[in-house]
Amino acid sequence: MTNKKILQLENGVLFLLASILFVYLGFSIFYFFIFLLLPDVTMIGYLRSPKFGAKLYNLGHNLVFPVLLIIIYIFTHEALLLPIAIVWCAHIFMDRMLSYGLKYPDEFKHTHIQNL
Template sequence: MNDAPNTIPASAGSVTGGVRLMLRLEGLAVLAAATSAYFLAGGNPWLFAIVIFMPDLSFLAYAINTRIGAAAYNAVHTYILPLVLAGAGWALGIESLWQIALIVAAHAGFDRSLGYGLKYASAFSHTHLGAIGRKAE
């Protein structure tokens, strides 16, 4: 019997095998496409260097609790945010929003390609691509 009813195994809800590989390759493809589009469109290398790891600031929300931390992390590590930014940039005619959208998409793709999946509220190390960190199985 499980003594900790709120504990979820690190493997629960995680993809494995060929599906996991495909999701990681998809992330690599997004990284390559977004980065290429950014620089082919004349994006500033300094802006790219400054913004590329800004989504990781969402880790700070874990100081509140894991539920809020996971929600904050997931909000900036899905492809939804870049699509919203790109749509707003297109609708409003603001080129910098397009550029930031490409950088954020590249970051999300980079993380996925390395196996860092979207977070579950159960623990920072519990992701849809499997356990990460020291507790990885």
């Protein structure tokens, strides 16, 4: 099994886990699917330039920000933060399962997963 396939499998399992956790915690599956593609709004940066688009896309498609939301949730118990973070993580896992990775500034289709 190639490294790429291992990462796809790993992210597929994490996507499934995030989906199950979302429902297990009592959040509406309807909202899960409504907001699942919301991070893709960061692709709008490509209208300006590939370099700016890649930077904006990568900000919305790395795990730093949803994990920060989870940490903030742990300390504040602000109810809205946890479902947002779970859906955001699920989106990232789904993208990586489908081989959509972090973008390089040369073109939209050039991702870190394609280099594996």
